[in-house]
Amino acid sequence: MDETPPRLEIRNLRRCYDGRVVVDDVSLRVMPGQVTCLLGPSGCGKSTTLRMIAGVEMQDAGEIWVDGNLVCDTVTRVPPERRHIGLMFQDFALFPHLRVGENVAFGLEGDKAQKAARIEKLLNRVGMGRYVDAYPHELSGGEQQRVALARALAPRPRIMLMDEPFSGLDNRLRDGIRDETLDILREQDTAVLLVTHEPEEAMRMADEIALMRDGRIVQQGAPYNIYNAPADRDSVAFFSxxxxxxxxxxxxxxxxxxxxxxxxxxxxxxxxxxxxxxxxxxxxxxxxxxxxxxxxxxxxxxxxxxxxxxxxxxxxxxxxxxxxxxxxxxxxxxxxxxxxxxxxxxxxxxxxxxxxxxxxxxxxx
The missing domain is CATH 2.40.50.140 (Nucleic acid-binding proteins)
Structure with a gap:
């Protein structure tokens, strides 16, 4: 029997700006239902890697595969809207002039009844059903985060890319919303690639950590192994x-x-x-x-x-x-x-x- 391909696989990605290498030969695989954290200090190339996977930025070299299908290399390029990839960012990026239900509906396909059923299901799942007619400015940060999650899930993405999505929340809210978000994503069998610079967050959330430094992945593995078998002194120091x-x-x-x-x-x-x-x-x-x-x-x-x-x-x-x-x-x-x-x-x-x-x-x- 053939082995199940990774939901997401990137091979030897490279990106340069003005002759400076920002992402250097980065490769990783994320399976369905798996949470992988790209962990590293600011400026190490994490967000650039996410943008290339999403299709909003082109790599200079390397390949991006989804479910065993090539979606982008230096010749072939599937447009972002056809990659079945969801995005979540720190600022939530909700449209301020649209109500909650309209935000979730943005980009959804199907007739009016199908859209309404999908919106109701997702908002109820994230505990925001009663806010369908509210505007984003009427919501707290945690409530906006839940709406952003519902909107990202609405098109049924195979992959979710998350760039520091919880860093704008109060500490007292962060753990609960973070855990709820990952539970929902795992239920959907979504492959998650999450960017963070906080080791504690990566240890708490990830099935696998890819530790980045200076544009390269210096170590990759389960959180326990990364912590207890570090590759070098800087890897030890990053965690404690x-x-x-x-x-x-x-x-x-x-x-x-x-x-x-x-x-x-x-x-x-x-x-x-x-x-x-x-x-x-x-x-x-x-x-x-x-x-x-x-x-x-x-x-x-x-x-x-x-x-x-x-x-x-x-x-x-x-x-x-x-x-x-x-x-x-x-x-x-x-x-x-x-x-x-x-x-x-x-x-x-x-x-x-x-x-x-x-x-x-x-x-x-």
């Missing part, structure tokens, strides 16, 4: 604060104040960085300043002096100036922990939670 301990490989080992670390694959004499997130710095409360006693899991302890402690709501963030080189390390501790400035404490690090990267290179396990 990091601590960096530097060293040099000698005999496949890196000597640090926290003990020795294996650096498989790194060359003898190569400079490396040991990267660890603040939540994996362990404060050794049982040591009481008696000095380091190495363990297999956590290595040796190193002493730091508290510089600052802040309560962040569900955890406390404590900054230490380390005795061995004066560097600053950050640790997070669950609940309230606010030691006084100047207090010495012994720190250990979770070796199984560290990432070791050759300077200027990719991860080494």
């Amino acid at each position: 604060d990091i601590n960096v301990i530097r060293g040099t490989v000698q005999g496949a080992l890196v000597e640090t104040p926290f003990g020795q670390f294996l650096a498989p694959g790194a060359m003898e004499g190569q400079a490396v960085e040991i990267v660890i997130r603040p939540q994996h710095i362990k404060i050794d409360f049982d040591r009481n300043g008696r000095g380091p006693h190495p363990t297999i899991t956590d290595g040796a302890a190193a002493r730091g002096i508290v510089q600052r402690a802040r309560f962040m709501g569900s955890e406390s963030l404590v900054e230490f100036r380390m005795d061995h080189d004066g560097s600053i390390l950050k640790a997070t501790v669950p609940n309230v922990f606010l030691p006084a400035r100047g207090k010495p404490l012994w720190l250990m690090i979770r070796r199984d939670r560290c990432f070791i990267f050759p300077v200027g290179g990719r991860q080494r396990a």
